[in-house]
Amino acid sequence: MANPRFILRFKGKDTTLPEAQVTRLKAVPGVRVVDRTGRMLLVESPSASKLKGLIDPAQWLVQAEQKLTRPDPRPRVKKSPPKALPAKTPLTRTPPAKRPRRKSV
Numbered sequence: 001m002a003n004p005r006f007i008l009r010f011k012g013k014d015t016t017l018p019e020a021q022v023t024r025l026k027a028v029p030g031v032r033v034v035d036r037t038g039r040m041l042l043v044e045s046p047s048a049s050k051l052k053g054l055i056d057p058a059q060w061l062v063q064a065e066q067k068l069t070r071p072d073p074r075p076r077v078k079k080s081p082p083k084a085l086p087a088k089t090p091l092t093r094t095p096p097a098k099r100p101r102r103k104s105v
Contacts (some may be wrong), residue, residue: 005034005065006048008041012059017041021055028054 008025010017017039025043026033031050035042045051048062055062 003030003032003044003046006043006045006051007063007065008043008051008055009061009063010039010041010059011061015039018059021060025051025054 012018015038017036022033022036022041025031025041028050030046031054032044033041034044042065043051048064051062
């Protein structure tokens, strides 16, 4: 089974990751850098405490990866609708009342 994944977010003032710390993480057995972006690393490690011991906690934020499931874009009907009720007598519309015509003068 794979180790849990953690996101390491760099909070330092630099805009790039400190390569010395990234290299130190890669060298540790049991820790694997899965992905990397400008200021974040996705890391597989047996525990978060192991990661926190390798990095400067003032410059890095360690958070467990959260996986979300996508909602079903086409939800299915769980049960069929109830049978139709018996038909009622149709409603009849009464015609509007006729107005008396005005006589022309």
